Amino acid sequence: MLRHPDLDARPATHPILRPMKLVVAIVHNEDAGALVDALLEGEHRATRLHSSGGFLKQTNATILVGVEDDKVEEILGIVRTNCTARTQIVNPMPPIMEPGEFFMPYPLEVEVGGATVFVLPVERLERL
Numbered sequence: 001m002l003r004h005p006d007l008d009a010r011p012a013t014h015p016i017l018r019p020m021k022l023v024v025a026i027v028h029n030e031d032a033g034a035l036v037d038a039l040l041e042g043e044h045r046a047t048r049l050h051s052s053g054g055f056l057k058q059t060n061a062t063i064l065v066g067v068e069d070d071k072v073e074e075i076l077g078i079v080r081t082n083c084t085a086r087t088q089i090v091n092p093m094p095p096i097m098e099p100g101e102f103f104m105p106y107p108l109e110v111e112v113g114g115a116t117v118f119v120l121p122v123e124r125l126e127r128l
Contacts, residue, residue: 021068021121021122023063023076025062025118026061027060028058028061028112031113050062079117086113087109089108
């Protein structure tokens with residue numbers, strides 16, 4: 001990997017050279033606002049992206065947070081506190097049916113909410 005000579009001359013404490021992580025939290029849309037507010041209250045910068053997917057194909061949110069290595073557990077604690085799993089009654093989507101077939105959907109109780117979190121290493125982070 002080619003590096004600029006000035007970067008090699010900088011001390012390891014320079015902001016762009018500290019060990020960093022990218023925390024990617026996929027959360028239920030109802031939890032996203034409270035999570036972002038809690039992150040901002042803890043003076044963590046966060047980016048919220050609207051996303052969808054999963055079993056129910058519902059709208060959710062993907063929260064991105066770039067943090068130093070030693071702050072990852074703090075971020076995970078904030079996510080745990082603000083993103084709770086709960087049950088919801090849904091009507092399943094009918095399967096593709098042949099003419100003349102009949103499908104009677106029965107409501108299902110499913111767990112929604114909580115969070116799926118990925119913690120990824122970051123080679124470089126700059127706030128410009």
